Amino acid sequence: MxxxxxxxxxxxxxxxxxxxxxxxxxxxxxxxxxxxxxxxxxxxxxxxxxxxxxxxxxxxxxxxxxxxxxxxxxxxxxxxxxxxxxxxxxxxxxxxxxxxxxxxSNWVFLLVMGLFGGLGLFLFGMEMMSDGMKKSAGDQMRTILRKLTHNRLMAMFIGTIVTMVIQSSSATTVMLVSFVQAQLMTFTQTLGIILGADIGTTITGQIVALKLTDYALLIVAVGFAFTFMGKSDKLKNIGETVLGFGLLFFGMDIMSHSMYPLRTYQPFIDLLLVLENPLLGIFVGAVFTALIQSSSAFTGIVIVLATQGLLTLEASIPMLFGSNIGTCATAFLAGIGASREAKKVAYAHILFKFVGVFIFVWFIPQLAELVRWVSPQGNEELTGMALLAEVVPRQTANAHTIFNVIMAFLFLPFINQFAKIITKFFPDVEEPKELEIVTWHIDYAIIETPTMALELAREEVSRMFKIVSRMLNATLHPFVSEEIIDDEIHTNLSLLEGIRLREQKTNYLNEKLTDYLLKISREKIQDSQAVEVFVTLSIVKDLERIGDIVFNNILPLVDKKNKTGKDFSEEGKEELASYHKKVMKQVNRCTKAFTTLDLNKARKILIKGSKYNDLEAIYRLKHFERIYEEVAESIATDEVHLELIDYFKQVNVHLENIAKSILVEINNEVEE
Incomplete structure (x- = not known):
C-alpha cells in the first residue's frame, strides 16, 4: 500500500x-x-x-x-x-x-498578531541590546572613528567593531555622513569603514541563529536583575544588554510559534517556493528592509521562517541580497540635503551594495554550496521540513556573513577607484563657507547616538573658541593704531566689520548648540554624559558672553576714544597691549584644555587668571599715577582706559569659569 x-x-x-x-x-x-x-x-x-x-x-x-x-x-x-x-x-x-x-478559526488574526507583536519585541530587544552595548563602550566609541590611519584593513576592522556595537550598518553610515559633513573625516577614510560596517551588521544574524529561544525568559530575568539591582552604571549597562538579548530571542520565539500553522498552509509554501527566483527574492528583501529600515531585523525574520522549515537556503540567499540593497534607503535619506562630501559617503554605501549583489546574484548555487560546506551538518535521520528547520537557520546567518566578508575583501583593494567613480558624480568645488552663519559640525540625525552627538557638539564648541579668539584678538588694534586694516580672514571686510560678523556667529552658535545639547540631554544618556552636556552648555554661555563683551562693550569704546581726540599714553598703550596679550594666552590655553581635556592646562588657567586679576589692579594704579602726574593723554582717555582694561579683566574671569567647567568634566571622566 x-x-x-x-x-x-x-x-x-x-x-x-x-x-x-x-x-x-x-x-x-x-x-x-x-x-x-x-x-x-x-x-x-x-x-x-x-x-x-x-x-x-x-x-x-x-x-x-x-x-x-x-x-x-x-x-x-x-x-x-x-x-x-x-x-x-x-x-x-x-x-x-x-x-x-x-x-x-481566527488563525490569521493570531498569526498577524504574533508576527507583528514578536517583531516589535525583537526590534525593541535589539534596540535595548544596542543601547546597553553603546553605554558599556562609553566614550571609547566617541573617538574610535576618528583615530584612523590610512590603513584600509584597520578602517575595515573599526567599521566592523563599531557596527557590532550599534547593531546597524545604516546607523554607522549615517554617523559617517555626519562626521564627513562636520569635516572630522575625509570621504576616502570612510570607505574602509563602510565595508567593515557591512560585516559588523551580520553579527546580529549569527546571534539570532543561536538556538536560545527556550532560554529567552531566563536571559530576560538575568538581564532584569542586573539592570534594576546593579549598583554601578557598568552593571546596569551589562544588564540592559542582556535584557535586550533575551527580549530579542523572546520576540523571535513568539514569531516562530505564530508561523507554525504556515508549515502546512499550501498557498504560503507555494509562495516561498516562488521566492527561489532570485529577482523576486531580492525585490521582497529590499522592499521589506527599506520599510523597517533594518537589515538585521529582516535577517532575523528570514531565520525565523527557516526555523519552521519553510525556507531552503537557495530561497533565503536572494532575500538576504535584497536586504543588503534595502538597507541603502537609510543612507540615501541621510545624504539628502547633506554636503557634497557627505553625499559621497551615502552613495558609496549604495554603490558597494548594488555592485556586490549584482556580482553574487550569478553565483547563488556556488555560494549555497560554500555555505553548506562551512556550516554544521544536520541530523542524518531528519528529512524534509524537519531537516530544513535544523540546518537552514545557521546556513542563512553564515550566508549573510560570507557574502559581506567576501564583498569587503573583494572591494578593499579598489577603494581609490571607487572614490574616483563617486567623485565624478560629485566633483569637488569651492564652497564658500566662512561668511555663512551656519553650524559646521552638529547634526541632528545623529542625536540618537549621544556619544557621537556629543563629539560633534565639542567640535562645534571648538570652532566657537576660534571665532571668539579672533574677535578678541582684533579688539586691540583700533585702540593702539590709527591705521585702518582689513579683517585677518575676510579681506573684503574691515576689522570692525569682521568683529560684527563673528558676534552674529557666536549668538547663532549659542542658540543652536543650546538647542542641540538640550535635545541630547533628553536622550537615554548616562550620568557622566549628562554632566558633560551641562558643562558644555556652561562653556558655550561663557563664550557667548565674551563675544557680547567684545561687541557690546569694547567695540563702542573705539568711537568714545576717537571723540576725545587723544591717544593713550605710551605707557598706557604698553600696559593695555601686555594685558591683552596675557588674556589671549588664556584663550589659547582654554582652547587646548577643552579639546584635549588637559588637567594641567586647566589648572594653569586658574593660577594665571588669579595673577592677571592682580596685574589689572597694578596697571590701574599705574594709570592713576599718570593722572596724578597730569599726563595729558591719560587724563583725556581716563574713562576709556579704565573701562577697556576692566572689560579685558571680565573676559579673563569668564575664561576662568570655562577652566572650572573643564575641570568638572575632567573629574567626571576620572570618576567614570
Whole structure:
C-alpha cells in the first residue's frame, strides 16, 4: 500500500480537508489490486477535541487499486493523526499514517498578531541590546572613528567593531555622513569603514541563529536583575544588554510559534517556493528592509521562517541580497540635503551594495554550496521540513556573513577607484563657507547616538573658541593704531566689520548648540554624559558672553576714544597691549584644555587668571599715577582706559569659569 495523496494538510477546526485521503494498493508485482478492504480510522487528536472523523471508514479498492476517504477535523486546534490499513498478510506495508493540522478559526488574526507583536519585541530587544552595548563602550566609541590611519584593513576592522556595537550598518553610515559633513573625516577614510560596517551588521544574524529561544525568559530575568539591582552604571549597562538579548530571542520565539500553522498552509509554501527566483527574492528583501529600515531585523525574520522549515537556503540567499540593497534607503535619506562630501559617503554605501549583489546574484548555487560546506551538518535521520528547520537557520546567518566578508575583501583593494567613480558624480568645488552663519559640525540625525552627538557638539564648541579668539584678538588694534586694516580672514571686510560678523556667529552658535545639547540631554544618556552636556552648555554661555563683551562693550569704546581726540599714553598703550596679550594666552590655553581635556592646562588657567586679576589692579594704579602726574593723554582717555582694561579683566574671569567647567568634566571622566 502506498501513500498517494492527502498527507500533511491543514484547515480550520470543524471543517473538511480540501483533499481527500487517497491510497493505492499494489500486489507483489506492483500491479493495482482491486477489491481489497482498506480500513480508515482516527488515531489521535488534540486533548478534548470532538467530532473528528473519517468517512467512509471502510473502502474497497477500485480497478486502479485506489481507496479514497474524506477527513473532517475536530473542534480543537493541533495535530490529528489518521490511519489507513489493510488486513492481508500477503501484502507489504499494511499501515500508513496521515497527519493533518487543525488551525483555530481566527488563525490569521493570531498569526498577524504574533508576527507583528514578536517583531516589535525583537526590534525593541535589539534596540535595548544596542543601547546597553553603546553605554558599556562609553566614550571609547566617541573617538574610535576618528583615530584612523590610512590603513584600509584597520578602517575595515573599526567599521566592523563599531557596527557590532550599534547593531546597524545604516546607523554607522549615517554617523559617517555626519562626521564627513562636520569635516572630522575625509570621504576616502570612510570607505574602509563602510565595508567593515557591512560585516559588523551580520553579527546580529549569527546571534539570532543561536538556538536560545527556550532560554529567552531566563536571559530576560538575568538581564532584569542586573539592570534594576546593579549598583554601578557598568552593571546596569551589562544588564540592559542582556535584557535586550533575551527580549530579542523572546520576540523571535513568539514569531516562530505564530508561523507554525504556515508549515502546512499550501498557498504560503507555494509562495516561498516562488521566492527561489532570485529577482523576486531580492525585490521582497529590499522592499521589506527599506520599510523597517533594518537589515538585521529582516535577517532575523528570514531565520525565523527557516526555523519552521519553510525556507531552503537557495530561497533565503536572494532575500538576504535584497536586504543588503534595502538597507541603502537609510543612507540615501541621510545624504539628502547633506554636503557634497557627505553625499559621497551615502552613495558609496549604495554603490558597494548594488555592485556586490549584482556580482553574487550569478553565483547563488556556488555560494549555497560554500555555505553548506562551512556550516554544521544536520541530523542524518531528519528529512524534509524537519531537516530544513535544523540546518537552514545557521546556513542563512553564515550566508549573510560570507557574502559581506567576501564583498569587503573583494572591494578593499579598489577603494581609490571607487572614490574616483563617486567623485565624478560629485566633483569637488569651492564652497564658500566662512561668511555663512551656519553650524559646521552638529547634526541632528545623529542625536540618537549621544556619544557621537556629543563629539560633534565639542567640535562645534571648538570652532566657537576660534571665532571668539579672533574677535578678541582684533579688539586691540583700533585702540593702539590709527591705521585702518582689513579683517585677518575676510579681506573684503574691515576689522570692525569682521568683529560684527563673528558676534552674529557666536549668538547663532549659542542658540543652536543650546538647542542641540538640550535635545541630547533628553536622550537615554548616562550620568557622566549628562554632566558633560551641562558643562558644555556652561562653556558655550561663557563664550557667548565674551563675544557680547567684545561687541557690546569694547567695540563702542573705539568711537568714545576717537571723540576725545587723544591717544593713550605710551605707557598706557604698553600696559593695555601686555594685558591683552596675557588674556589671549588664556584663550589659547582654554582652547587646548577643552579639546584635549588637559588637567594641567586647566589648572594653569586658574593660577594665571588669579595673577592677571592682580596685574589689572597694578596697571590701574599705574594709570592713576599718570593722572596724578597730569599726563595729558591719560587724563583725556581716563574713562576709556579704565573701562577697556576692566572689560579685558571680565573676559579673563569668564575664561576662568570655562577652566572650572573643564575641570568638572575632567573629574567626571576620572570618576567614570
Amino acid at each position: 502506498q501513500n498517494f495523496a492527502g498527507d500533511k494538510q491543514s484547515e480550520v477546526v470543524n471543517s473538511y480537508l480540501e483533499k481527500p485521503i487517497r491510497v493505492q494498493v499494489l500486489d507483489e508485482n506492483f500491479q493495482p489490486k482491486e477489491g481489497v478492504k482498506v480500513f480508515f480510522d482516527v488515531l489521535s487528536t488534540p486533548k478534548k477535541a470532538k467530532n473528528a472523523h473519517i468517512e467512509p471508514n471502510v473502502v474497497l479498492t477500485d480497478k486502479e487499486g485506489y481507496a479514497i476517504s474524506q477527513i473532517t477535523l475536530g473542534s480543537k486546534s493541533g495535530e490529528y493523526l489518521f490511519s489507513a490499513k489493510i488486513v492481508n498478510n500477503s501484502l507489504s506495508n499494511n499501515l500508513l499514517i496521515f497527519s493533518s493540522e487543525a488551525r483555530k
